[in-house]
Each structure stands twice: as structure tokens, then as C-alpha cells.
Amino acid sequence: MVEVYRHDVVIVGGGGAGLRAAIAAVEADPKISVAMVSKVYPMRSHTVSAEGGAAAYVPGSEDSLEKHFYDTVKGSDFLADQDCAEYFVEQATPELTLLEHWGCPWSRNDDGTVATRPFGGMTVPRTWYAADKVGFHMLHSLFQHSMRFDRIVRYDENFVTRILVDDGVCRGVVAIDIRSGVMRMFLGRAVILATGGAGKCFPFTTNGTIKTGDGMALAYRAGVGLKDMEFLQYHPTGLPGTGILITEASRGEGGYVLNSEGERFLVTRDYGVGQKAELGPRDMISRAEILEIEAGRGLQGPYGEYVLLDLRHLGEAKIMAKLPFVRELARTYIGVDPVYEPIPIRPVVHYMMGGVDTDIRGATPIPGLYAAGETACVSMNGANRLGSNSLTECLVFGARAGVEAAAYAKGSADGNEARLRSEAETEGARIDALRGRKKGGEKMSVIRHEMQVSMERGCGVYRKQESMNQTVAELAPLKGRYADLVLEDTSKVFNTEVLQALELGNMLDVAESIAIAAAARRESRGAHACRDYPNRNDAEFLHHSMMFFTPAGPRLDKKAVTITRFQPEERKY
Numbered sequence: 352m353v354e355v356y357r358h359d360v361v362i363v364g365g366g367g368a369g370l371r372a373a374i375a376a377v378e379a380d381p382k383i384s385v386a387m388v389s390k391v392y393p394m395r396s397h398t399v400s401a402e403g404g405a406a407a408y409v410p411g412s413e414d415s416l417e418k419h420f421y422d423t424v425k426g427s428d429f430l431a432d433q434d435c436a437e438y439f440v441e442q443a444t445p446e447l448t449l450l451e452h453w454g455c456p457w458s459r460n461d462d463g464t465v466a467t468r469p470f471g472g473m474t475v476p477r478t479w480y481a482a483d484k485v486g487f488h489m490l491h492s493l494f495q496h497s498m499r500f501d502r503i504v505r506y507d508e509n510f511v512t513r514i515l516v517d518d519g520v521c522r523g524v525v526a527i528d529i530r531s532g533v534m535r536m537f538l539g540r541a542v543i544l545a546t547g548g549a550g551k552c553f554p555f556t557t558n559g560t561i562k563t564g565d566g567m568a569l570a571y572r573a574g575v576g577l578k579d580m581e582f583l584q585y586h587p588t589g590l591p592g593t594g595i596l597i598t599e600a601s602r603g604e605g606g607y608v609l610n611s612e613g614e615r616f617l618v619t620r621d622y623g624v625g626q627k628a629e630l631g632p633r634d635m636i637s638r639a640e641i642l643e644i645e646a647g648r649g650l651q652g653p654y655g656e657y658v659l660l661d662l663r664h665l666g667e668a669k670i671m672a673k674l675p676f677v678r679e680l681a682r683t684y685i686g687v688d689p690v691y692e693p694i695p696i697r698p699v700v701h702y703m704m705g706g707v708d709t710d711i712r713g714a715t716p717i718p719g720l721y722a723a724g725e726t727a728c729v730s731m732n733g734a735n736r737l738g739s740n741s742l743t744e745c746l747v748f749g750a751r752a753g754v755e756a757a758a759y760a761k762g763s764a765d766g767n768e769a770r771l772r773s774e775a776e777t778e779g780a781r782i783d784a785l786r787g788r789k790k791g792g793e794k795m796s797v798i799r800h801e802m803q804v805s806m807e808r809g810c811g812v813y814r815k816q817e818s819m820n821q822t823v824a825e826l827a828p829l830k831g832r833y834a835d836l837v838l839e840d841t842s843k844v845f846n847t848e849v850l851q852a853l854e855l856g857n858m859l860d861v862a863e864s865i866a867i868a869a870a871a872r873r874e875s876r877g878a879h880a881c882r883d884y885p886n887r888n889d890a891e892f893l894h895h896s897m898m899f900f901t902p903a904g905p906r907l908d909k910k911a912v913t914i915t916r917f918q919p920e921e922r923k924y
């Protein structure tokens with residue numbers, strides 16, 4: 352049996368992008384009703400864990416829209432679509448101001464103006480913050496504001512497994528109600544995917560367990576291309592062992608990165624970051640850390656080699672005022688008090704620049720299907736995202752997708768419900784067959800582990816053609832073995848084993864897209880650093896990669912980059 356729910360717009364995801372899209376949709380049209388379907392309670396979305404801040408030009412400051420635009424495009428290694436990056440910077444300030452009106456307590460200077468901190472790759476300080484718990488405050492403000500609208504109807508703990516496309520048009524989604532195991536069909540004239548990133552394809556990540564690339568895999572199977580998947584951001588300051596993030600704000604507030612000899616190697620050696628030193632962009636600092644470790648200047652710990660982040664010179668008062676959460680995390684998870692000791696750190700998988708292909712409106716090529724936030728690739732981040740641009744991106748493009756989806760929903764007709772119901776029933780049968788599936792002999796944990804190890808080896812901070820090819824070759828058989836999974840739990844109620852199996856299936860598709868796109872990009876650009884091809888090659892590779900699902904296997908294609916103002920130039924700081 353499939354339960355049917357009808358709304359005008361269906362939003363998948365209750366993180367920063369999903370909530371902002373929902374509010375924009377109901378505000379754009381006083382009659383519209385929105386379903387917000389999320390696999391976790393909205394406040395548990397990964398947005399909540401963001402620490403450092405959100406970027407926007409502060410009027411009257413030394414900053415300008417032009418500078419933010421240029422920094423973003425340069426940070427992207429000239430792969431960003433410049434029309435999108437320009438729209439982003441224009442909308443950033445109104446969005447962050449709006450968030451304050453909804454209750455977000457931005458930290459202030461003594462004179463009452465909005466406080467900003469420097470972030471990597473930015474020419475001036477433009478990162479708004481609320482101490483170092485920014486994601487919590489932003490998500491909370493959005494969530495509270497969304498509750499003012501009865502027309503945003505929440506379906507928490509509903510796991511979306513399929514996008515319904517009929518006659519080439521998106522008509523809704525199919526989901527499992529996690530509590531009861533009942534299948535649900537959410538019909539809508541527009542659907543927005545706001546499902547976040549896919550860090551869990553890797554063994555070592557700052558990402559929460561729920562970040563399994565579901566929306567990317569769903570859109571891919573529905574026929575939308577995945578764009579720029581090879582560009583994966585490693586954050587240079589993760590805690591060894593857990594991968595827990597020590598925010599870039601710790602460098603923004605003046606932290607030093609040291610090797611085993613106590614040397615500030617970003618200052619003393621030439622790693623391309625110039626005067627910016629610790630405030631260089633993430634891709635470059637991650638690479639410098641790996642090279643220091645390879646040169647024998649790392650430290651050895653129980654979880655491999657690492658370097659150090661030193662905050663001691665900031666003093667206890669500043670650490671408690673600006674970075675209290677950093678202190679709490681370091682003490683709790685690695686037993687180090689940064690007031691007295693440097694924090695062990697290493698690069699860790701953090702963010703997906705790539706994702707579901709959309710245009711500047713958040714629209715995918717399938718009519719009625721939109722995407723926003725980390726799951727989408729608009730693209731404004733190109734080959735490398737600048738820290739603190741992502742939270743703002745969720746607001747700017749979440750809002751845009753909400754408005755566009757509401758307008759589209761108003762002007763379009765309902766689909767053929769009988770056909771859609773039959774498709775949803777087929778999906779229900781597929782999931783029923785997974786519960787307690789005894790055929791085959793493959794264990795989920797083994798396949799997941801092999802996938803993660805292979806991804807780390809092939810698609811790390813530095814990549815080699817041979818190891819990327821090897822990862823591509825290893826992933827295809829893993830997908831074959833996935834079809835032989837054995838599951839134990841036959842119950843319908845809170846069957847988390849089935850959900851994990853579905854997530855693993857999604858990750859395998861996403862991982863394969865990352866590896867194939869990476870192996871085909873024979874140059875180094877932004878976060879894609881290939882040892883065999885150390886230089887950027889604009890003549891052959893100044894284009895977006897596009898991965899398409901076909902029954903015969905993934906197909907790689909390309910798409911032109913939109914360049915409006917800034918011609919590609921050498922990226923150095």
C-alpha cells in the first residue's frame with residue numbers, strides 16, 4: 352500500500368537550503384503548500400554543525416561586491432560560472448541581513464556594526480559569524496521562521512528513495528516513513544532537492560553520517576547529469592581519528608600551522624599562498640600539509656601522520672570569546688587544550704563542489720525538478736569553494752529555487768496519478784525485497800569499507816592517473832556485489848539496515864561519478880591535483896565535467912563554463 356500526499360511543491364531536505372527554499376516558496380505565493388520531506392529532524396541536518404561563518408559584503412566596509420566576486424572566481428580556479436557567482440555575491444548581503452531579522456545573532460563590533468573575520472582566499476575579512484556556532488544559529492533561525500507558516504507541512508524522518516518522472520516531467524517523490532516502514536508518495540508540481548553532500552563516500556570526513564549523496568544519486572538515476580564531481584574539498588584542519596572539523600575561523604583569528612620542527616611552513620616555504628600564509632585557500636593548504644608530511648616533517652600518531660594548529664599565542668580570553676567550540680572539540684575528542692598545546696590536524700574530506708546540474712535558477716534539465724545547497728552544482732564554486740561561501744550559497748540559491756519552483760508549480764498541471772501510483776508501488780516492492788534479503792552473501796559493511804578505502808587511495812588530496820584508474824576499476828565490481836547484499840532485519844519499524852543499504856547504493860553511484868570524472872581530467876585545477884599533470888590546462892579542460900547515468904554504465908560528457916568578467920589567469924596568492 353502506498354499513502355498519497357498532495358502539495359504544490361515538495362522539498363527534499365530540511366537543512367539550510369531546504370528550509371530557505373520552503374520559506375521562499377510560501378512567501379512567493381500566498382496559496383502555495385509545501386511538503387518538507389527529510390530523513391532527519393531538520394535541526395539534525397548537517398548545516399547545524401557549521402562553525403566558522405557565512406560570507407557577504409558588509410556595506411560601508413573596505414570590501415566590495417567586485418572583490419567578493421573576484422575572490423570567488425579566482426578561488427574556483429576559473430571554473431565557476433561567473434553569472435552565478437555574480438548573482439551570488441549580489442544576493443549575499445540581503446540574505447544574511449534577512450536572517451538577522453529572523454533571529455540570527457551575528458556577532459558585533461563594539462560600535463554595533465556586524466563583525467567579520469578573515470577566511471581563506473578572501474582579500475578582506477567578510478565572514479559573518481555568531482562565535483563559532485554559526486550553523487546552529489543559522490539553522491535555528493530558519494527553522495523557527497519556517498514554523499510561522501502552516502503551509503509548510505513537515506514530514507520528518509521520511510526517507511526519499513525515488514524521484515517520480517512521468518512524460519519527461521517531475522511529478523513528486525517516493526519515500527519510506529521510517530517509523531512505520533509504510534511507503535509514501537509525495538505528489539507535487541515541482542520538487543526541490545536540498546539533500547546536502549556526500550562526504551561519507553570516504554573513510555575520513557568532517558561530514559555527518561547522513562551525508563550519503565542521496566539527492567545526487569536520485570537525480571542521476573532520473574536522468575540529470577552530475578556536474579564537476581571530481582572536485583572534492585579537503586579541509587586542512589580536521590582532527591586525526593574522528594575527522595571532526597576544527598574551523599577555518601581558528602586560522603582566521605590568527606592560528607598558525609606548524610610542522611614537527613615548529614616551523615610555520617606556509618610562511619617559510621613556497622606553497623603558492625604568498626602573503627596569505629595560513630589564510631590561503633583550502634586546496635593549497637591541504638596540499639602543503641601533505642608535502643610537509645612526505646618530506647618527513649610530520650608527526651606520527653595513533654591515526655597516522657599529522658601536523659599542528661597552534662592557537663596558544665591568541666590567549667585564553669580570545670579563544671573563549673571567538674573560538675569556544677574549538678576548545679571544547681579539541682579537549683573532548685583529542686584530549687588537547689589549545690590554550691596550552693597545539694592541536695594535531697590533517698586534511699580531511701569536507702565538501703562537494705560538484706553535484707546535481709542546475710542553472711542559475713536552481714532548475715535541472717527535467718521540468719519541475721530543482722536542486723539547491725551542497726547537493727546542487729550551480730556552479731559558483733568551480734574547482735574549489737572558498738570557506739564560508741557555502742552557508743550563504745544555501746540561502747541565496749535555496750531562496751531562488753523556492754521562488755522559481757513556486758512559480759513553475761502555479762503554471763503547470765498535475766500528472767497522471769494512476770501511472771505515478773503504479774511506479775511508487777514498484778518502488779515499494781523493490782524495498783520490500785531488500786528487507787531481510789537472504790540471497791547472495793555480501794555484507795554491507797565490507798562493501799562500504801572497500802569503497803571508502805578505494806576512494807581515499809584514488810581520489811585523495813593528490814591524485815595519480817594510475818590510482819584513479821584503479822579506483823574506477825574497483826568500483827564497478829563493488830556495484831555488482833551490492834546486488835548480492837544480505838540483510839538481517841525483516842521488520843518494517845525503524846528498519847535502519849534497509850536505509851543504510853539504500854544509502855550505500857547511493858554512495859556507490861556518487862563515488863563512481865567522482866572517480867570517473869577525476870580520471871578523465873588530465874590536468875591540475877583547484878582541488879583536483881594530479882601528480883602526472885601538475886599544471887592547469889585551459890586549452891583542453893576549461894569545461895565542466897558531466898556524468899550521466901545510462902543502463903550500460905556511466906557516460907562522461909562536458910559543458911561550457913560561463914565566463915563574463917574575469918578571464919582565466921594564473922592562480923597565485
Ligand SMILES: Cc1cc2nc3c(=O)[nH]c(=O)nc-3n(C[C@H](O)[C@H](O)[C@H](O)COP(=O)(O)OP(=O)(O)OC[C@H]3O[C@@H](n4cnc5c(N)ncnc54)[C@H](O)[C@@H]3O)c2cc1C
Pocket residue numbers: 363364365366367368369388389390391392393395396397398399400401402403404405406485486509510511512545546547548557558559561562565566596598701702723724725726738739740741742743745
Ligand atoms: C563540520 C562542518 C562545518 C562547516 N562549516 C561551514 C562554515 O563555517 N561555513 C560555510 O559556509 N560552510 C560550512 N560547511 C559547509 C556547509 O555547512 C554545508 O555545505 C551546508 O550546510 C549544506 O547545507 P544543505 O542544506 O545543502 O544540506 P544539509 O544541511 O546537509 O541538509 C541535508 C538535508 O537533506 C535531508 N536528506 C538527505 N537525504 C535525504 C533523503 N534520502 N530523504 C529525505 N531527506 C534527505 C537531510 O535529512 C537534511 O535535512 C561546513 C560543513 C561541515 C560538515
